[in-house]
Amino acid sequence: MVAQVIAPMAAGLVADDRRGAVMGTLLSGSIGGILLARTFGGMIGEWLGWRAPYLVSAAVALCLAAALAFALPATVPPSKQSYPALLAEPLRLLRREPELRRTCFYQATIFGGFQAVWTGVALLLTGPVYGFGAQTVGVLALVSAGTMIATPIAGRQVDRRGSDPVGLVAILGTIAAAGVLAAGAAGGRSGLVALAAGTLLLDVAMQSGMVANQSRIFALRPEARSRLNTAYMTCSFLGGSTGSWLGAAGYSRYGWTGVCALVAFLAVLALARHVLRRRPAAAERVPGNAEAKSASRS
Numbered sequence: 115m116v117a118q119v120i121a122p123m124a125a126g127l128v129a130d131d132r133r134g135a136v137m138g139t140l141l142s143g144s145i146g147g148i149l150l151a152r153t154f155g156g157m158i159g160e161w162l163g164w165r166a167p168y169l170v171s172a173a174v175a176l177c178l179a180a181a182l183a184f185a186l187p188a189t190v191p192p193s194k195q196s197y198p199a200l201l202a203e204p205l206r207l208l209r210r211e212p213e214l215r216r217t218c219f220y221q222a223t224i225f226g227g228f229q230a231v232w233t234g235v236a237l238l239l240t241g242p243v244y245g246f247g248a249q250t251v252g253v254l255a256l257v258s259a260g261t262m263i264a265t266p267i268a269g270r271q272v273d274r275r276g277s278d279p280v281g282l283v284a285i286l287g288t289i290a291a292a293g294v295l296a297a298g299a300a301g302g303r304s305g306l307v308a309l310a311a312g313t314l315l316l317d318v319a320m321q322s323g324m325v326a327n328q329s330r331i332f333a334l335r336p337e338a339r340s341r342l343n344t345a346y347m348t349c350s351f352l353g354g355s356t357g358s359w360l361g362a363a364g365y366s367r368y369g370w371t372g373v374c375a376l377v378a379f380l381a382v383l384a385l386a387r388h389v390l391r392r393r394p395a396a397a398e399r400v401p402g403n404a405e406a407k408s409a410s411r412s
Contacts, residue, residue, distance in 0.1 A: 117144055118347055122339035123189070125332040131273055134280075134329045138269020141321055142262045149259055152252065192337040203338070204345035211334055211342075216391060217327045218346055220281060222353025223384040224288055227377035228320045229354040230361030231295060234373035235309060237365050243301045257314040261321050268322035269329075277330040278388070284323030285384045291316035292378035299370040316377070 121140055128136050155167040193200065207214055235254065239246045272280050295312030298305045331342045357380070364372040 118343055119340065121328060122332060122343045123186075125328075125339055126336060127187070130333065133332060134269040134272030134277075134325060135266065136269065137272075137325045137328050137332075138266040141269075141325055142265045145258060145265070145321065146262050149256065152255070156252075200341065203341045204348065207335075207338065207341055208345050208349075213334055214331055214342060214345060216387060217331050218349035219387055220285070220323060220384050221327050221346065221350045222356075223380040224284065224320050224323055224353075225350050226353040226357025226360070227288060227292070227380040228316060229357040230364070230373055230376050230380075231313065231316060233358045233361035234365040234370060235298075235313070237362070238298065238309075238370050243299070243370075244305075254310060254313060257310050258317045260314050261317045264318040265321050265325055268325045272326050272329045277326040278391075280326040281323055281330075282385075282388055284319045284326065285381055285388060287315055287319030287322070288381040289378055289385070291319060292374045292381065295377070296371060296374040299374075 117140075121137065124136050124140060125133050151171075155171075158166045158170060195203070208218070232255075236251045238244065239250050239254070244250075268280055268284075291312050294308055294315060297308035298312065300308075327346065328343070331346055332339050334342060357376075360376055361373050364376050368375070
Protein backbone atom coordinates (compact mmCIF):
# COMPACT_ATOMS: atom_id res chain seq x y z
CA MET A 115 0.00 0.00 0.00
CA VAL A 116 2.89 2.38 0.67
CA ALA A 117 3.71 2.71 -3.03
CA GLN A 118 0.14 3.85 -3.74
CA VAL A 119 0.45 6.54 -1.06
CA ILE A 120 3.87 7.77 -2.16
CA ALA A 121 2.96 8.16 -5.86
CA PRO A 122 0.21 10.79 -5.40
CA MET A 123 2.27 12.52 -2.71
CA ALA A 124 5.30 12.74 -5.02
CA ALA A 125 3.11 14.08 -7.83
CA GLY A 126 2.15 16.98 -5.56
CA LEU A 127 5.75 17.77 -4.60
CA VAL A 128 7.08 18.41 -8.12
CA ALA A 129 6.31 20.83 -10.93
CA ASP A 130 3.73 19.77 -13.50
CA ASP A 131 6.32 19.53 -16.28
CA ARG A 132 8.33 16.96 -14.28
CA ARG A 133 5.45 14.77 -13.09
CA GLY A 134 5.93 12.13 -15.78
CA ALA A 135 9.65 11.80 -15.09
CA VAL A 136 9.02 11.39 -11.36
CA MET A 137 6.31 8.76 -11.96
CA GLY A 138 8.69 6.87 -14.25
CA THR A 139 11.49 6.97 -11.69
CA LEU A 140 9.22 5.75 -8.89
CA LEU A 141 7.89 2.90 -11.02
CA SER A 142 11.43 1.94 -12.03
CA GLY A 143 12.42 1.73 -8.38
CA SER A 144 9.35 -0.33 -7.59
CA ILE A 145 10.15 -2.82 -10.35
CA GLY A 146 13.76 -3.05 -9.21
CA GLY A 147 12.66 -3.65 -5.63
CA ILE A 148 10.31 -6.44 -6.69
CA LEU A 149 13.00 -8.19 -8.73
CA LEU A 150 15.64 -7.85 -6.02
CA ALA A 151 13.19 -9.01 -3.35
CA ARG A 152 12.39 -12.17 -5.32
CA THR A 153 16.05 -13.01 -5.80
CA PHE A 154 17.24 -12.04 -2.31
CA GLY A 155 14.21 -13.54 -0.58
CA GLY A 156 14.70 -16.82 -2.38
CA MET A 157 18.38 -16.95 -1.42
CA ILE A 158 17.94 -16.27 2.29
CA GLY A 159 14.88 -18.51 2.41
CA GLU A 160 16.98 -21.34 1.00
CA TRP A 161 19.81 -20.74 3.50
CA LEU A 162 17.97 -19.70 6.67
CA GLY A 163 14.46 -21.08 6.31
CA TRP A 164 11.12 -19.65 5.25
CA ARG A 165 10.79 -17.30 8.25
CA ALA A 166 13.99 -15.39 7.42
CA PRO A 167 12.59 -13.34 4.48
CA TYR A 168 9.72 -12.10 6.67
CA LEU A 169 12.05 -11.05 9.48
CA VAL A 170 14.39 -9.25 7.06
CA SER A 171 11.42 -7.57 5.38
CA ALA A 172 10.12 -6.31 8.73
CA ALA A 173 13.53 -4.90 9.66
CA VAL A 174 13.96 -3.16 6.30
CA ALA A 175 10.43 -1.70 6.48
CA LEU A 176 11.19 -0.31 9.95
CA CYS A 177 14.40 1.32 8.70
CA LEU A 178 12.59 2.83 5.72
CA ALA A 179 9.84 4.20 7.95
CA ALA A 180 12.45 5.93 10.13
CA ALA A 181 14.25 7.34 7.06
CA LEU A 182 11.03 8.64 5.49
CA ALA A 183 9.96 10.27 8.75
CA PHE A 184 13.03 12.51 8.52
CA ALA A 185 13.31 12.87 4.74
CA LEU A 186 9.74 13.70 3.71
CA PRO A 187 8.41 17.24 4.12
CA ALA A 188 5.52 17.98 6.44
CA THR A 189 2.15 17.81 4.70
CA VAL A 190 -1.36 19.02 5.44
CA PRO A 191 -4.34 16.77 4.61
CA PRO A 192 -6.02 18.24 1.49
CA SER A 193 -9.49 17.19 2.68
CA LYS A 194 -11.46 17.60 5.91
CA GLN A 195 -13.99 14.91 4.99
CA SER A 196 -14.73 12.03 7.32
CA TYR A 197 -13.10 8.68 6.67
CA PRO A 198 -16.34 6.99 5.42
CA ALA A 199 -16.86 9.91 3.02
CA LEU A 200 -13.30 9.55 1.73
CA LEU A 201 -13.86 5.83 1.13
CA ALA A 202 -16.92 6.63 -1.00
CA GLU A 203 -15.21 9.44 -2.90
CA PRO A 204 -13.45 7.26 -5.56
CA LEU A 205 -16.84 6.04 -6.81
CA ARG A 206 -18.09 9.63 -7.03
CA LEU A 207 -14.95 10.62 -8.92
CA LEU A 208 -15.51 7.80 -11.40
CA ARG A 209 -19.01 9.16 -12.07
CA ARG A 210 -17.88 12.78 -12.41
CA GLU A 211 -14.58 12.47 -14.30
CA PRO A 212 -14.78 11.03 -17.84
CA GLU A 213 -10.99 11.23 -18.18
CA LEU A 214 -10.63 9.06 -15.08
CA ARG A 215 -13.04 6.48 -16.52
CA ARG A 216 -11.13 6.46 -19.81
CA THR A 217 -7.82 6.03 -18.06
CA CYS A 218 -9.17 3.25 -15.86
CA PHE A 219 -10.43 1.44 -18.95
CA TYR A 220 -6.99 1.64 -20.56
CA GLN A 221 -5.26 0.22 -17.52
CA ALA A 222 -7.86 -2.48 -16.84
CA THR A 223 -7.63 -3.86 -20.39
CA ILE A 224 -3.84 -3.72 -20.72
CA PHE A 225 -3.17 -5.02 -17.22
CA GLY A 226 -5.78 -7.72 -17.81
CA GLY A 227 -3.81 -8.86 -20.87
CA PHE A 228 -0.57 -8.70 -18.90
CA GLN A 229 -1.96 -10.94 -16.17
CA ALA A 230 -3.44 -13.32 -18.72
CA VAL A 231 0.02 -13.81 -20.22
CA TRP A 232 1.71 -14.52 -16.90
CA THR A 233 -1.02 -16.97 -15.96
CA GLY A 234 -0.85 -18.74 -19.30
CA VAL A 235 2.93 -18.75 -19.65
CA ALA A 236 3.29 -20.67 -16.39
CA LEU A 237 0.97 -23.33 -17.79
CA LEU A 238 2.81 -23.34 -21.12
CA LEU A 239 6.32 -23.69 -19.69
CA THR A 240 5.37 -26.43 -17.23
CA GLY A 241 3.21 -28.25 -19.77
CA PRO A 242 4.12 -30.83 -22.43
CA VAL A 243 5.40 -28.25 -24.97
CA TYR A 244 8.41 -27.28 -22.81
CA GLY A 245 8.29 -29.52 -19.73
CA PHE A 246 10.15 -27.09 -17.47
CA GLY A 247 9.77 -26.64 -13.71
CA ALA A 248 8.25 -23.68 -11.92
CA GLN A 249 11.71 -22.12 -11.45
CA THR A 250 11.88 -21.43 -15.19
CA VAL A 251 8.88 -19.12 -14.92
CA GLY A 252 10.76 -17.14 -12.28
CA VAL A 253 13.82 -16.89 -14.51
CA LEU A 254 11.65 -15.65 -17.38
CA ALA A 255 10.27 -12.94 -15.09
CA LEU A 256 13.79 -11.51 -14.81
CA VAL A 257 13.41 -10.02 -18.29
CA SER A 258 11.29 -7.39 -16.53
CA ALA A 259 14.58 -5.80 -15.43
CA GLY A 260 14.66 -4.08 -18.82
CA THR A 261 11.57 -2.15 -17.81
CA MET A 262 13.62 -0.30 -15.17
CA ILE A 263 15.33 1.53 -18.04
CA ALA A 264 12.18 2.06 -20.09
CA THR A 265 9.88 3.65 -17.50
CA PRO A 266 11.99 6.77 -16.79
CA ILE A 267 12.25 7.30 -20.57
CA ALA A 268 8.48 6.95 -20.87
CA GLY A 269 8.05 9.48 -18.06
CA ARG A 270 10.21 12.05 -19.83
CA GLN A 271 8.24 11.49 -23.04
CA VAL A 272 5.01 12.11 -21.13
CA ASP A 273 6.39 15.45 -19.93
CA ARG A 274 7.48 16.34 -23.46
CA ARG A 275 4.63 15.00 -25.63
CA GLY A 276 1.72 14.40 -23.27
CA SER A 277 -0.01 11.34 -21.86
CA ASP A 278 -2.07 10.35 -24.89
CA PRO A 279 0.79 9.80 -27.39
CA VAL A 280 2.72 7.67 -24.89
CA GLY A 281 -0.45 5.78 -24.00
CA LEU A 282 -1.10 5.07 -27.69
CA VAL A 283 2.41 3.67 -28.15
CA ALA A 284 1.84 1.47 -25.08
CA ILE A 285 -1.39 0.08 -26.56
CA LEU A 286 0.25 -0.60 -29.93
CA GLY A 287 3.20 -2.20 -28.13
CA THR A 288 0.80 -4.56 -26.36
CA ILE A 289 -0.72 -5.63 -29.68
CA ALA A 290 2.76 -6.22 -31.09
CA ALA A 291 3.72 -8.19 -27.98
CA ALA A 292 0.74 -10.51 -28.51
CA GLY A 293 2.03 -11.31 -31.99
CA VAL A 294 5.55 -12.02 -30.76
CA LEU A 295 4.30 -14.15 -27.87
CA ALA A 296 2.18 -16.28 -30.22
CA ALA A 297 5.40 -17.68 -31.70
CA GLY A 298 6.15 -19.22 -28.29
CA ALA A 299 3.64 -21.99 -29.03
CA ALA A 300 6.21 -23.57 -31.38
CA GLY A 301 8.42 -24.68 -28.48
CA GLY A 302 12.17 -25.18 -28.62
CA ARG A 303 14.83 -22.49 -28.54
CA SER A 304 13.03 -20.20 -30.96
CA GLY A 305 9.88 -20.42 -28.86
CA LEU A 306 11.77 -19.47 -25.72
CA VAL A 307 13.33 -16.48 -27.47
CA ALA A 308 9.85 -15.38 -28.59
CA LEU A 309 8.50 -15.72 -25.05
CA ALA A 310 11.38 -13.70 -23.58
CA ALA A 311 11.11 -10.95 -26.21
CA GLY A 312 7.32 -10.87 -26.01
CA THR A 313 7.12 -10.68 -22.23
CA LEU A 314 9.73 -7.91 -22.18
CA LEU A 315 7.83 -5.92 -24.82
CA LEU A 316 4.55 -6.48 -22.98
CA ASP A 317 6.05 -5.42 -19.65
CA VAL A 318 7.57 -2.26 -21.14
CA ALA A 319 4.28 -1.39 -22.84
CA MET A 320 2.15 -1.97 -19.74
CA GLN A 321 4.44 -0.07 -17.36
CA SER A 322 4.93 2.83 -19.79
CA GLY A 323 1.18 3.06 -20.15
CA MET A 324 0.88 3.15 -16.38
CA VAL A 325 3.25 6.15 -16.21
CA ALA A 326 1.12 7.95 -18.82
CA ASN A 327 -2.12 7.01 -17.08
CA GLN A 328 -1.08 8.16 -13.62
CA SER A 329 0.30 11.42 -14.99
CA ARG A 330 -3.06 12.04 -16.66
CA ILE A 331 -5.23 11.39 -13.61
CA PHE A 332 -2.97 13.31 -11.21
CA ALA A 333 -3.53 16.42 -13.34
CA LEU A 334 -7.33 16.22 -12.99
CA ARG A 335 -7.82 17.29 -9.38
CA PRO A 336 -4.65 18.15 -7.43
CA GLU A 337 -6.56 18.14 -4.13
CA ALA A 338 -7.85 14.58 -4.68
CA ARG A 339 -4.85 12.74 -6.10
CA SER A 340 -4.95 9.91 -3.54
CA ARG A 341 -8.65 9.31 -4.16
CA LEU A 342 -8.11 9.39 -7.93
CA ASN A 343 -5.32 6.87 -7.54
CA THR A 344 -7.56 4.65 -5.39
CA ALA A 345 -10.18 4.53 -8.14
CA TYR A 346 -7.51 3.91 -10.77
CA MET A 347 -5.72 1.10 -8.93
CA THR A 348 -9.00 -0.58 -7.98
CA CYS A 349 -10.01 -0.74 -11.64
CA SER A 350 -6.52 -1.87 -12.56
CA PHE A 351 -6.58 -4.84 -10.20
CA LEU A 352 -10.14 -5.74 -11.13
CA GLY A 353 -8.98 -5.88 -14.74
CA GLY A 354 -5.89 -7.86 -13.76
CA SER A 355 -7.81 -10.46 -11.78
CA THR A 356 -10.34 -10.83 -14.60
CA GLY A 357 -7.46 -11.21 -17.06
CA SER A 358 -5.91 -13.97 -14.95
CA TRP A 359 -9.20 -15.85 -14.89
CA LEU A 360 -9.75 -15.40 -18.64
CA GLY A 361 -6.14 -16.39 -19.34
CA ALA A 362 -6.49 -19.67 -17.44
CA ALA A 363 -9.86 -20.40 -19.08
CA GLY A 364 -8.55 -19.48 -22.52
CA TYR A 365 -5.47 -21.67 -22.15
CA SER A 366 -7.50 -24.69 -21.04
CA ARG A 367 -9.78 -24.38 -24.07
CA TYR A 368 -7.68 -22.87 -26.86
CA GLY A 369 -4.08 -23.23 -25.68
CA TRP A 370 -1.37 -20.58 -25.81
CA THR A 371 -2.71 -19.14 -29.06
CA GLY A 372 -5.99 -18.40 -27.30
CA VAL A 373 -4.17 -16.48 -24.56
CA CYS A 374 -2.32 -14.36 -27.13
CA ALA A 375 -5.58 -13.70 -28.99
CA LEU A 376 -7.12 -12.55 -25.70
CA VAL A 377 -4.27 -10.09 -25.12
CA ALA A 378 -4.64 -8.69 -28.63
CA PHE A 379 -8.42 -8.39 -28.22
CA LEU A 380 -8.14 -6.47 -24.94
CA ALA A 381 -5.54 -4.13 -26.43
CA VAL A 382 -7.76 -3.52 -29.48
CA LEU A 383 -10.58 -2.53 -27.11
CA ALA A 384 -8.23 0.03 -25.54
CA LEU A 385 -7.18 1.23 -29.02
CA ALA A 386 -10.82 1.64 -30.09
CA ARG A 387 -11.49 3.71 -26.96
CA HIS A 388 -8.47 5.86 -27.75
CA VAL A 389 -9.61 6.45 -31.34
CA LEU A 390 -13.13 7.34 -30.22
CA ARG A 391 -11.67 9.75 -27.68
CA ARG A 392 -9.56 11.57 -30.30
CA ARG A 393 -12.06 11.66 -33.14
CA PRO A 394 -13.98 14.75 -31.93
CA ALA A 395 -10.72 16.65 -31.39
CA ALA A 396 -9.56 15.69 -34.89
CA ALA A 397 -12.90 16.77 -36.38
CA GLU A 398 -12.55 20.23 -34.87
CA ARG A 399 -9.23 20.68 -36.66
CA VAL A 400 -10.80 20.13 -40.10
CA PRO A 401 -11.00 23.48 -41.95
CA GLY A 402 -14.48 24.91 -41.78
CA ASN A 403 -15.63 22.89 -38.75
CA ALA A 404 -14.70 25.55 -36.22
CA GLU A 405 -16.41 28.27 -38.27
CA ALA A 406 -19.51 26.14 -38.70
CA LYS A 407 -19.70 25.50 -34.96
CA SER A 408 -19.32 29.16 -34.12
CA ALA A 409 -21.99 30.06 -36.68
CA SER A 410 -24.38 27.51 -35.26
CA ARG A 411 -23.84 28.87 -31.75
CA SER A 412 -24.54 32.41 -32.89
